[in-house]
Amino acid sequence: MKIVVxxxxxxxxxxxxxxxxxxxxxxxxxxxxxxxxxxxFMKIGGCHACQTCFKTGKACSFDDDFNxxxxxxxxxxxxxxxxxxxxxxxxxxxxxxIDRIYSFCIAGKEISGKKYGLITCCEEDDLTVMDGVRxxxxxxxxxxxxxxxxxxxxxxxLEAGDIDKTDGCKQAAELAHKF
Ligand SMILES: Cc1cc2nc3c(=O)[nH]c(=O)nc-3n(C[C@H](O)[C@H](O)[C@H](O)COP(=O)(O)O)c2cc1C
Numbered sequence: 158m159k160i161v162v163x164x165x166x167x168x169x170x171x172x173x174x175x176x177x178x179x180x181x182x183x184x185x186x187x188x189x190x191x192x193x194x195x196x197x198f199m200k201i202g203g204c205h206a207c208q209t210c211f212k213t214g215k216a217c218s219f220d221d222d223f224n225x226x227x228x229x230x231x232x233x234x235x236x237x238x239x240x241x242x243x244x245x246x247x248x249x250x251x252x253x254x255i256d257r258i259y260s261f262c263i264a265g266k267e268i269s270g271k272k273y274g275l276i277t278c279c280e281e282d283d284l285t286v287m288d289g290v291r292x293x294x295x296x297x298x299x300x301x302x303x304x305x306x307x308x309x310x311x312x313x314x315l316e317a318g319d320i321d322k323t324d325g326c327k328q329a330a331e332l333a334h335k336f
Contacts, residue, residue: 158189158190158234158235158336159189159190159192159229159232159233159234159235160184160189160190160191160192160233160234160235160236160237160336161191161192161193161194161226161230161233161235161236162177162180162181162191162192162193162194162236162239163193163194163196163226163236163237163238163239163251163254164177164193164194164195164196164197164239164240164251165196165197165238165239165240165241165247165248165250165251165252166197166239166240166241166248166250167198167250168241168317170317170318171241171317172241172311172314172317172318172319172320172325173239173240173241173277173278174239175320175321175325175326176276176278176309176311176320176325176326176328176329177193177239177276177329178326179326179327179329179330180237180239180276180329180330180332180333181193182330183329183330183331183332183333183334184333184336186333187333187334187336189235189333189336192229192233194225194226194229194254196226196250196251196253196254197248197250197251199221199222199225199226200221200222201221201222201223201226201250201253201254201257202219202221202223202253203252203253203256203257204217204253204256204257204259204260205218205219207219208263210259210260210261210263210264211260211263211264211266212264215227216228216257216260216261216264217257217260223253223254223257226254227257227260227261230258230261230268231261231266231268233271234271234272234336235271235272235273235274235306235336236271236272236273236274237273237274237275237276237332238251238255238273238274238275238276238294239275239276239277240276240277240290241277241278241279242278242279242280242286242287242289242290244289245286245288245289246289246290247289247290247293247294255293255294255297258297258301262301268301269301269302270302270303270304271301271303271304272303272304272305272306272336273294273303273304273305273306274305274306274307274308274309274332274335274336275290275291275294275305275307275308275309275310276308276309276329276332277290277291277308277309277310277311278310278311278312278314278320278325279311279312279313279314280312280313280314280315281312281313282312283312284310284312286312287310287312291308291310306332306335306336307331307332307335309325309328309329309332311323311325311328
């Protein structure tokens with residue numbers, strides 16, 4: 158399968174990146190093709206709601222690095238989002254990518270039928286802290302007719318490296334077997 162991974166953390170050695178690496182390693186071992194985009198290290202703004210998507214030959218008329226990701230999402234079988242929780246919600250770094258999935262809808266692109274997964278973590282010891290990430294993705298996926306295949310939700314990790322005290326990386330690797 159063609160898997161696109163979009164990350165949202167700005168911490169290269171952080172917790173969600175460690176889980177992302179574990180997922181990708183396992184997915185590639187399973188024979189999947191993985192393309193990874195680290196949104197926090199790309200130039201990606203928000204949606205301008207101009208409704209001119211794909212009219213200039215690119216997904217977004219406000220040409221930035223989203224246009225590098227868009228063709229891969231279009232042809233992917235699977236999209237995996239990985240991010241920490243920021244203020245009970247989706248970090249700004251990846252939200253621009255998620256918002257601009259709108260461009261496919263506006264342009265009438267066929268993107269239904271994909272599978273998606275989520276890998277996320279947060280400081281607090283409470284799984285519901287991750288609802289602010291999980292639920293918008295679940296509802297958006299339902300609208301897009303994407304099937305949620307798995308969620309790796311790891312509470313109680315603050316500093317980079319804390320993930321090693323949990324089974325988060327093991328869970329992320331197991332997610333690769335669900336596609
Ligand atoms: C701007 C910011 C906001 C955060 N907001 C929350 C929050 O609302 N709830 C929480 O439990 N942790 C919060 N955290 C902690 C991160 O989710 C946590 O440190 C996580 O492990 C970071 O993942 P990373 O290492 O992949 O970047 C926040 C961290 C930052 C930098």
